[in-house]
Amino acid sequence: MxxxxxxxxxxxxxxxxxxxxxxxxxxxxxxxxxxxxxxxxxxxxxxxxxxxxxxxxxxxxxxxxxxxxxxxxxxxxxxxxxxxxxxxxxxxxxxxxxxxxxxxxxxxxxxxxxxxxxxxxxxxxxxxxxxxxxxxxxxxxxxxxxxxxxxxxxxxxxxxxxxxxxxxxxxxxxxxxxxxxxxxxxxxxxxxxxxxxxxxxxxxxxxxxxxxxxxxxxxxxxxxxxxxxxxxxxxxxxxxxxxxxxxxxxxxxxxxxxxxxxWNSCGYLAVGAGAHGYTGNMRYGHKDDVDAYIKEMTTLSLKDYEDFLEGRKSDLDSLYVEEILTREDRMKEVPFLRLRTTEGILLDEFYRQFGVEFEDVFAQAINSNINKGFLERKERTLRLTRSGLDFANIVIEDFL
Ligand code: SF4
CATH class of the missing domain: 3.20.20.70 (Aldolase class I)
Incomplete structure (x- = not known):
């Protein structure tokens, strides 16, 4: 992988x-x-x-x-x-x-x-x-x-x-x-x-x-x-x-x-003060503090680092948990991230990941934004229209 x-x-x-x-x-x-x-x-x-x-x-x-x-x-x-x-x-x-x-x-x-x-x-x-x-x-x-x-x-x-x-x-x-x-x-x-x-x-x-x-x-x-x-x-x-x-x-x-x-919701690792990472179920950040980073990363034990990344410790001097994601949060992240892309939301991919149809979960947000002309369906994708690009944040808000 x-x-x-x-x-x-x-x-x-x-x-x-x-x-x-x-x-x-x-x-x-x-x-x-x-x-x-x-x-x-x-x-x-x-x-x-x-x-x-x-x-x-x-x-x-x-x-x-x-x-x-x-x-x-x-x-x-x-x-x-x-x-x-x-x-x-x-x-x-x-x-x-x-x-x-x-x-x-x-x-x-x-x-x-x-x-x-x-x-x-x-x-x-x-x-x-x-x-x-x-x-x-x-x-x-x-x-x-x-x-x-x-x-x-x-x-x-x-x-x-x-x-x-x-x-x-x-x-x-x-x-x-x-x-x-x-x-x-x-x-x-x-x-x-x-x-x-x-x-x-x-x-x-x-x-x-x-x-x-x-x-x-x-x-x-x-x-x-x-x-x-x-x-x-x-x-x-x-x-x-x-x-x-x-x-x-x-x-x-x-x-x-x-x-x-x-934008594909892949996990990514983060290194350095101010860096943010995603482990697949947790979003976390390095505090905006280079002094604390240098001090802590020079002496931090493997156990404390491991406890943090695996969710057993939520706060260190230089690291903090931003959000633990539930299944529902991860579903909401799909429109949040994918509507930024020209390809849009891949409905089959959503079904493969979550075992439910995107349109069943977000019917109201989809219909109201299609009616406003901000969203369009093309085969098995849903994406912003050209005018929807100007209202991307408002459209995305409807899915959250
Ligand atoms: S301060 Fe200027 S150079 Fe530094 S990250 Fe911001 S925009 Fe880039």
Whole structure:
């Protein structure tokens, strides 16, 4: 059975004003953090390799995936990052055909680091470009400009990567649909095979929240943002990128297998402060506290780690249980996760997993959203319509 492992690197050079992901700028902790993460990997291996045959599901995909996200994984010394990947590959016997991704930022990636990543086995890069318009990048508080971003893509290709994804943010004040389409044309011209487009969200606790929550007239109005979303999606499709999820489009053969494992309700393991995992019946998280993580993972006993992962202990200094899932919860997660995908809910797959028809369990939510024109049935699938994409959160809410 395939393994899916997420590593959260909690370090960034500077906090971007819109970002609510967990990250700190205390890079002096990098070495200790990666040592602690190597130790956590060993503990995780001892627990998981011991119970993988006893009913814990780790997914239906046939390829292993490892994903280093963050934060900015390209910021720390690549030796730390690559040692952790070595440990993960050895511990979990990760297949040679695995998809192994690292997120990088244009401002911190270098030829030396990229060559190290290739040697260590990374074969997919996700680069946080966000925009190729320097004024939009300035608004977003990014450390790079458009020239640095394009140069970074060329370095990535020179190092031998062909499976490259780029992130774009839409709905930034001052951004235009034409400008974003031009960015996409540049990505296409550079040979980028996967593009993630995220709408700017104003999250509590961020600098943007303080700046905009009482000045929403300075933001792009929702109807313009939606127009931009659809314009971008159409443009991507015209160029041959298939939209396979609300925010993700790719050329055939370049979909993210790791992210797809989330939408397929596969189990995934988590390493690092701020990382979240799913064991098949429990969702759990690492607290947003790198100091506590380093301290605890350096000394934690195998018994305590095992007791936590197997549900006998609900709280440690650096780990907490988010949710123990009942059968009903797992059924509700299917629309929650699958309605994000273009394929939608696979009715036969639901029946195979739960032994009941999806339409019997969720008849009311299905009918009311079909009547509103937000959901459509196509053979044995149910998915959002084009107009339903604009109301995805409201539709999903009806199933919860
Ligand atoms: S670089 Fe990425 S993770 Fe770090 S603060 Fe900026 S948006 Fe957040």
């Amino acid at each position: 395939a393994r899916h492992i997420y590593v959260h690197n909690p370090f960034c050079a500077r906090k971007c004003p819109y970002c609510d992901f967990y990250s700190v700028t205390k890079t002096s902790l990098c070495e200790d953090f990666y040592k602690a993460a190597i130790r956590e990997t060993g503990l995780l291996g001892s627990v998981i390799n011991g119970i993988s045959d006893s009913g814990v599901s780790f997914g239906i995909d046939d390829k292993d995936t490892v994903y280093f996200g963050g934060g900015t994984p390209s910021l720390p010394d690549s030796r730390f990052v690559c040692s952790l990947l070595d440990e993960i590959r050895r511990t979990f016997n990760i297949g040679d055909d695995a998809e192994i991704t690292i997120e990088v930022n244009p401002s911190s990636v270098s030829e030396e680091k990229l060559n190290d990543y290739v040697k260590a086995g990374f074969n997919r890069i996700s680069i946080g470009i966000q925009s190729l318009d320097d004024s939009v990048l300035k608004t977003l508080g990014r450390l790079h400009d458009s020239r640095t971003a394009v140069e970074a893509v060329r370095k990535i290709q020179k190092a031998g990567f062909t499976n490259i994804s780029a992130d774009l943010i839409t709905g930034v004040p001052g951004e235009t649909l034409e400008g974003t389409k031009n960015d996409i044309d540049t990505f296409y011209g550079l040979g980028i095979k996967h593009i993630s487009t995220y709408s700017l969200m104003i999250e509590e606790g961020t600098v943007f929240y303080d700046r905009y929550s009482n000045n929403i007239e300075d933001l792009v109005p929702p109807e313009s943002e939606r127009m931009m979303y659809h314009g971008v999606r159409d443009h991507l499709e015209d160029l041959g990128y298939e939209a396979y999820e609300i925010s993700n489009s790719a050329f055939p053969g370049y979909r993210s297998i790791h992210n797809s494992s989330y």
